[in-house]
Amino acid sequence: MSVPLAERLRPQTLDEIVGQRHLLSPGKPLRSIIQSGELPNMVFYGPSGVGKTTLASIIARQTDRHLVRLNGTTAGTSDIKDVIARLDSFLAPNGILLYLDEIQYLNKKQQQTLLEYIEKGAITLIASTTENPYFYVYNAILSRSTVFEFKMIEPADVVPAVERAFAFLEKERQETIVPQEGVVQHIARACGGDVRKAMNAVELCVLSAPVEDGKRIVALETAEALTQKSAMRYDRAGDDHYDILSAFQKSMRGSDPDAALHYLARLLEAGDLPSACRRLMVCACEDVGLAYPMIIPIVKAAVDAAMMVGLPEARIPLADAVVLVCNAPKSNSAYLAYDAAAADIRAGRSGPVPRTLQNVHYDGEDNPHKGQFYIYPHDYENHWVAQQYLPDVLKDAQYYRYGDNKTEQAARAYWEPIKHRKDNRS
Numbered sequence: 001m002s003v004p005l006a007e008r009l010r011p012q013t014l015d016e017i018v019g020q021r022h023l024l025s026p027g028k029p030l031r032s033i034i035q036s037g038e039l040p041n042m043v044f045y046g047p048s049g050v051g052k053t054t055l056a057s058i059i060a061r062q063t064d065r066h067l068v069r070l071n072g073t074t075a076g077t078s079d080i081k082d083v084i085a086r087l088d089s090f091l092a093p094n095g096i097l098l099y100l101d102e103i104q105y106l107n108k109k110q111q112q113t114l115l116e117y118i119e120k121g122a123i124t125l126i127a128s129t130t131e132n133p134y135f136y137v138y139n140a141i142l143s144r145s146t147v148f149e150f151k152m153i154e155p156a157d158v159v160p161a162v163e164r165a166f167a168f169l170e171k172e173r174q175e176t177i178v179p180q181e182g183v184v185q186h187i188a189r190a191c192g193g194d195v196r197k198a199m200n201a202v203e204l205c206v207l208s209a210p211v212e213d214g215k216r217i218v219a220l221e222t223a224e225a226l227t228q229k230s231a232m233r234y235d236r237a238g239d240d241h242y243d244i245l246s247a248f249q250k251s252m253r254g255s256d257p258d259a260a261l262h263y264l265a266r267l268l269e270a271g272d273l274p275s276a277c278r279r280l281m282v283c284a285c286e287d288v289g290l291a292y293p294m295i296i297p298i299v300k301a302a303v304d305a306a307m308m309v310g311l312p313e314a315r316i317p318l319a320d321a322v323v324l325v326c327n328a329p330k331s332n333s334a335y336l337a338y339d340a341a342a343a344d345i346r347a348g349r350s351g352p353v354p355r356t357l358q359n360v361h362y363d364g365e366d367n368p369h370k371g372q373f374y375i376y377p378h379d380y381e382n383h384w385v386a387q388q389y390l391p392d393v394l395k396d397a398q399y400y401r402y403g404d405n406k407t408e409q410a411a412r413a414y415w416e417p418i419k420h421r422k423d424n425r426s
Contacts, residue, residue: 006199009168010054017051017058018161018195019153024055030148037063039097041118043137044128046150049194052128056099065097065124072105080113087122096123103127104136111138118144152193159188161195165202166218177206179218186220190227201227241272245279252280253287257326264322268315276318277303284325291331291405295324331403340399351391382418 011017014024014031023030033039039059044052060067068083083098103111117123118141125145129136133147162184170177183205191198204226209218244266251259267276284299302321306314344350356374375385388395402412 004200005165005169005203006196008172009165009199010057011051012058012061014055014058014062017054019157019193020051020055020150022151023148034059034062039063039065039124041125041141041145042127043103043133043142043145043147044126044150045133045147046130047152047193048130049191049196050150050153051195052150053099053101056097056126056128059126060097060099063097067097067099069099069101072100072102075100075106075110077110077113080110083123084113084117087117098123098125100125100127102129103141104129104131104133108138111141115140115144153195154193155185155188158191158193158195158198159184162187162198162202165199166206169203169206173206175211176215177209177218178215179205179223180220182220183218183223186223187227190223241275245275248276249279249283249287252283252322252325253330255326255330257323260322260326261319264315264318268311268318271311273306273311273314277306280318280321280325284321286335287330287332288325288328289331289334289403290408291329291403292407295328299325329405329407331405331408333401333403333408337400344394344397349393351393354388354391356387357389384418386419386421 014034017024022028025031044055046052056069057067059065066086068086070079070083083096086096098114100106114123114125118125125141127133127137127141127145133142166177166179166184187198187201187205191201201223205218205223206216208222208226209216211217244263248260248263248267251263264276267273281299281303284295288295299321302317305317309317375387377383377385379385390397402408
């Protein structure tokens with residue numbers, strides 16, 4: 001099996017790494033730390049294909065450290081103990097630089113195994129993760145490490161890497177390779193900031209390109225066909241998933257149909273129909289709510305239709321519903337009211353249900369005041385009568401406050417004159 005182009009072309013110096021200027025440009029913190037030769041324990045956090053592994057290899061060479069690589073998806077406690085066993089051996093005279101990729105997959109006990117040796121300096125840890133380290137990395141490791149965030153690489157920074165890849169393959173294959181106009185730029189855009197994907201795309205384009213007059217011609221159509229959907233970063237169990245869902249709902253809440261449709265498209269193009277439907281339904285209830293109550297059954301009907309027809313046609317009713325939610329007036333009054341009521345329950349403020357509301361069929365002999373004394377509202381004008389419904393300890397609590405939208409203000413205009421009468425029982 002041949003070595004992938006991304007590995008064959010892996011940068012050998014700091015200056016060959018594309019992107020990450022905020023960390024690696026001259027005078028920036030991480031570059032200065034590397035050049036000093038005194039390495040702290042570090043956590044590299046960022047999306048895949050942006051140079052985390054490459055940088056660890058360069059650091060090991062520049063600091064003359066013995067590099068050991070482990071991957072959290074496959075490593076176990078025994079692998080960590082094997083690393084520890086190499087300490088103070090001729091294999092690692094200057095100590096071990098342990099590059100632990102995908103550290104979030106190691107459990108707490110496995111991460112704790114390293115603590116003693118990290119504190120002594122026998123092992124310098126560079127851990128990498130595509131997930132938020134403050135959620136997934138054990139606090140004791142974090143407290144002994146410096147976190148550096150790697151950012152997605154902009155297309156303009158990927159262009160030189162793509163050009164270098166075509167030049168490398170031309171020399172390696174000893175043939176003339178001619179990318180048509182727009183090919184390099186398209187690959188740089190379509191890789192979604194992942195240089196590894198860009199390298200793979202270049203190699204696939206070259207392998208599938210026809211030879212004309214002794215030249216291998218890479219057509220733009222070929223590049224477009226081989227990079228379909230490669231720009232999307234989406235992992236249903238990762239941060240990208242929750243970031244996109246968050247942006248989807250916040251865009252609808254903020255009444256921005258263009259942004260909301262963008263995030264809907266990202267969800268549906270990744271095939272995540274259930275998450276899109278669920279968050280759309282939540283937004284209709286939470287963010288539109290009582291300002292336009294009929295939106296709830298309307299959106300439910302759109303969601304049902306989407307689930308019935310499936311993708312790709314599901315995009316049609318969902319797009320209708322998203323635009324409707326964006327354009328609808330907004331109110332979270334019921335949402336806030338429930339949360340306020342639930343906060344009292346969680347704090348232990350409840351008390352017995354008032355006797356007037358209990359399901360009472362019989363009074364015991366020990367009850368001196370027999371009878372439920374419930375007042376039937378329908379016997380009174382406007383079908384309302386003043387009586388206590390909340391438990392005694394909460395009888396003056398107010399959770400719901402009318403929103404400032406037309407629907408709730410109409411309800412307020414109807415009820416306030418009725419409820420403010422001193423006595424509605426006569």
